[in-house]
Amino acid sequence: MTETPSSSARDQVLATIRRSLGVTGQEAPRRFAVADRLKTHPSGVLPARATSKSPAERIRLFVEMAEASAATVATVSSTAGAPAAIAAFLRAHNLAPEIRRGADPRLAELPWSETTLTVTEGRSFGDDAAGISAALGGVAETGTLILTSGADNPTTLNFLPDNHIVLLDAADVAATYEDIWGVVRERYGAGVMPRTVNWITGPSRSADIEQILLMGAHGPRRLHIVLIDPAHAADDAKLNAEPVPAGSTPAEPRVGDTLAIDPQAPESGAPTPPADGPEPATLKRVPEPKRTPAEEDAELDEALDESFPASDPPSQTQP
Amino acid sequence: MTLHVTSPAFKANAHEALSDEALQRALTNVEKGFIGKRKKVADKLPEFEALRDSARDIKNHTLAHLDLYLEAYEAKVTAAGGHVHFAPTAADASKIVLDICRRVGAKVVTKGKSMISEEIDLNTHIEAAGMAAVETDLGEYIIQLRGETPSHIIAPAVHLNRDQVEADFRRVHTDLPDDRDLQAPESLLAEARGVLRKRFLAADVGITGANFLVAETGTSIIVTNEGNGDLTQTLPKVHIVLASLEKLVPTLDDVSQMLRVLARSATGQEMSVYTTFSTGPRRPNDIDGPDEYHVVLLDNGRSSMLGGEFQEMLRCIRCGACMNHCPVYHAVGGHAYGWVYPGPMGAVLSPSLIGVDKAGHLPNASTFCGRCESVCPVRIPLPKLMRHWREREFERNLSPAPVRYGLKAWGFFARRPALYRLATRAAMTTLSLLGRNKGRFAKLPLAGGWTAYRDFPAPEGKTFQARWKAQQDKRA
Numbered sequence: 015m016t017e018t019p020s021s022s023a024r025d026q027v028l029a030t031i032r033r034s035l036g037v038t039g040q041e042a043p044r045r046f047a048v049a050d051r052l053k054t055h056p057s058g059v060l061p062a063r064a065t066s067k068s069p070a071e072r073i074r075l076f077v078e079m080a081e082a083s084a085a086t087v088a089t090v091s092s093t094a095g096a097p098a099a100i101a102a103f104l105r106a107h108n109l110a111p112e113i114r115r116g117a118d119p120r121l122a123e124l125p126w127s128e129t130t131l132t133v134t135e136g137r138s139f140g141d142d143a144a145g146i147s148a149a150l151g152g153v154a155e156t157g158t159l160i161l162t163s164g165a166d167n168p169t170t171l172n173f174l175p176d177n178h179i180v181l182l183d184a185a186d187v188a189a190t191y192e193d194i195w196g197v198v199r200e201r202y203g204a205g206v207m208p209r210t211v212n213w214i215t216g217p218s219r220s221a222d223i224e225q226i227l228l229m230g231a232h233g234p235r236r237l238h239i240v241l242i243d244p245a246h247a248a249d250d251a252k253l254n255a256e257p258v259p260a261g262s263t264p265a266e267p268r269v270g271d272t273l274a275i276d277p278q279a280p281e282s283g284a285p286t287p288p289a290d291g292p293e294p295a296t297l298k299r300v301p302e303p304k305r306t307p308a309e310e311d312a313e314l315d316e317a318l319d320e321s322f323p324a325s326d327p328p329s330q331t332q333p
Numbered sequence: 334m335t336l337h338v339t340s341p342a343f344k345a346n347a348h349e350a351l352s353d354e355a356l357q358r359a360l361t362n363v364e365k366g367f368i369g370k371r372k373k374v375a376d377k378l379p380e381f382e383a384l385r386d387s388a389r390d391i392k393n394h395t396l397a398h399l400d401l402y403l404e405a406y407e408a409k410v411t412a413a414g415g416h417v418h419f420a421p422t423a424a425d426a427s428k429i430v431l432d433i434c435r436r437v438g439a440k441v442v443t444k445g446k447s448m449i450s451e452e453i454d455l456n457t458h459i460e461a462a463g464m465a466a467v468e469t470d471l472g473e474y475i476i477q478l479r480g481e482t483p484s485h486i487i488a489p490a491v492h493l494n495r496d497q498v499e500a501d502f503r504r505v506h507t508d509l510p511d512d513r514d515l516q517a518p519e520s521l522l523a524e525a526r527g528v529l530r531k532r533f534l535a536a537d538v539g540i541t542g543a544n545f546l547v548a549e550t551g552t553s554i555i556v557t558n559e560g561n562g563d564l565t566q567t568l569p570k571v572h573i574v575l576a577s578l579e580k581l582v583p584t585l586d587d588v589s590q591m592l593r594v595l596a597r598s599a600t601g602q603e604m605s606v607y608t609t610f611s612t613g614p615r616r617p618n619d620i621d622g623p624d625e626y627h628v629v630l631l632d633n634g635r636s637s638m639l640g641g642e643f644q645e646m647l648r649c650i651r652c653g654a655c656m657n658h659c660p661v662y663h664a665v666g667g668h669a670y671g672w673v674y675p676g677p678m679g680a681v682l683s684p685s686l687i688g689v690d691k692a693g694h695l696p697n698a699s700t701f702c703g704r705c706e707s708v709c710p711v712r713i714p715l716p717k718l719m720r721h722w723r724e725r726e727f728e729r730n731l732s733p734a735p736v737r738y739g740l741k742a743w744g745f746f747a748r749r750p751a752l753y754r755l756a757t758r759a760a761m762t763t764l765s766l767l768g769r770n771k772g773r774f775a776k777l778p779l780a781g782g783w784t785a786y787r788d789f790p791a792p793e794g795k796t797f798q799a800r801w802k803a804q805q806d807k808r809a
């Protein structure tokens with residue numbers, strides 16, 4: 015940076031810090047301690063619930079935690095099944111068969127033509143109902159998606175569309191955040207980051223009004239994860255072996271009864287023609303009202319015990 | 334330094350808060366909401382206590398090497414194309430921000446939630462310069478409409494009820510139909526979302542805070558649930574990060590440790606919805622993101638806290654757990670504390686930043702029950718630090734005269750045990766004789782503060798020490 019008036023402010027602040035700490039800044043042991051930590055970045059405490067798992071269990075934990083954060087997950091056995099799963103999600107929510115994506119080859123190369131989806135490429139300017147990104151990875155311990163910015167996956171697609179769909183390869187599901195930093199360091203170089211790394215755990219929400227949890231604050235009101243898991247082939251085979259009508263969809267999105275589900279969405283997944291583009295911006299309170307507080311508590315407890323869901327948060331935890 | 338410091342009037346503020354019915358109704362949400370959720374999610378993670386130790390140690394290490402980590406951090410931000418501005422005072426920080434806004438000809442400035450912005454009273458300065466400052470966090474937006482300050486560091490509008498929010502929206506959003514239904518909180522959120530979406534897209538500069546800064550990579554981090562911080566920093570041409578010096582941690586691994594305790598302590602979530610790591614402006618091939626990235630590093634008295642008895646306060650990660658668990662906060666809410674930081678963390682930090690002469694009441698507004706320390710994710714010994722302030726207040730003769738003379742008198746007797754026993758025995762005997770009919774006193778000299786609200790029970794005749802001695806003698 016060029017010399018600006020702020021350099022004297024800088025010197026002033028650093029001098030006060032050094033005076034308070036009783037140091038000069040030249041002490042070799044201190045300099046070594048800092049350089050060493052920056053270079054070796056020791057890991058600290060890692061949660062056994064993620065590190066102790068086999069790859070298959072890790073993926074199950076990821077799905078469980080993601081659903082507990084009110085995301086929905088559709089598992090398909092190969093990329094070939096992804097477009098159909100995406101189309102099914104849009105249909106289930108009565109949305110137009112349109113989606114916007116970045117230039118990421120993992121998205122560009124999907125067999126979109128097998129569906130009737132209209133796919134456009136580029137950043138969002140706020141007029142898309144659905145956007146799709148390809149994730150760098152996922153973290154099992156909290157069901158968190160890791161997205162990196164760039165032309166491949168512009169950040170605006172993560173936040174402006176009402177519906178955010180994320181393509182995630184099961185092989186990229188790591189146990190812990192620290193594992194993901196290993197991937198980032200390898201890809202971008204030590205000490206180097208893309209402009210933004212987004213950790214996303216569930217859809218947008220706020221509890222700023224009377225601590226009531228409301229979904230869809232400023233970001234997407236739905237987060238749908240399309241998980242590509244070849245180990246899922248066994249399930250596909252089972253499905254195909256059963257005498258169900260042979261569908262072209264390798265796997266229906268598992269739109270479970272997680273907190274984010276719009277209760278009015280058609281359950282059948284039957285193709286409902288979109289009325290006029292995206293559905294109106296109505297917001298659903300979660301959990302549904304008209305229950306006694308005791309019932310709600312009991313239900314919440316049960317849900318917590320089963321699946322660690324995120325509970326009513328206030329909007330932010332920012333300083 | 335900043336406007337709106339009413340901390341010297343804490344007692345009057347608290348009195349008013351206790352008789353404010355709407356406030357008392359809203360405050361029940363604090364105790365009801367936060368405590369159980371934090372406990373549940375902490376209990377689900379067997380490593381939680383070890384992570385608290387880890388978080389404490391990381392912060393201690395960083396503070397002991399803060400000068401060197403700041404240099405490393407600055408070098409990385411610069412290498413990524415960003416700019417670091419050091420601001421020794423609140424006025425310096427505001428000026429740096431305004432200079433950037435003016436240079437790019439900003440008209441609309443959107444803002445993610447930032448307590449540093451509150452500390453330097455930035456909105457007042459932006460508005461005075463003829464630009465619009467738009468708070469985008471739902472809670473911050475609501476209080477901005479009301480011309481209020483946050484009453485909680487993570488739930489700024491926790492002191493309000495929905496009918497109050499509805500009234501404000503009807504007052505301000507006059508371009509919307511009068512007959513719209515705003516009964517449900519959902520419709521309030523939808524309305525705010527619609528109004529703010531337009532401001533996000535129109536903004537020239539976006540200002541966010543930072544939960545952490547990472548020296549390894551020159552990265553700033555924000556943690557939100559709404560996504561407003563991300564829209565604030567992604568859409569405009571310029572992103573300005575406001576952060577105080579002590580937000581720094583060494584590495585990405587270190588910040589991962591901190592993040593594991595932050596959301597759990599703050600909102601009882603396993604992880605907040607959006608945790609965003611920003612490093613420099615948009616890259617050559619990026620198709621979105623800001624062209625400029627600035628970090629304003631505020632000192633404002635913090636560097637002088639290093640090496641002293643309040644250094645531990647600089648570990649604070651602003652999760653709000655201390656106030657969520659504080660019986661005093663539950664009773665009076667955040668505004669009574671009179672400045673930006675309420676609750677136990679405010680009771681320790683505010684005297685450091687605005688002076689014990691102004692904020693001296695705050696460390697006294699504690700029962701020393703210790704719940705704040707027991708939940709603090711970085712294990713700050715808040716009661717001990719409040720006691721340090723009480724000692725300083727006493728030493729500087731800032732305590733009221735009755736307290737000073739009372740403590741001096743007590744000290745005189747306490748240093749002379751025989752005299753102490755004699756005096757207390759005489760007092761207890763007299764009181765038990767005087768009160769033997771009713772067994773209580775409705776009025777008592779020097780105890781008006783007590784007897785104004787409840788009776789003072791009459792002693793039974795013997796002092797504690799006398800009874801203890803008798804019992805020990807009997808056993809022996």
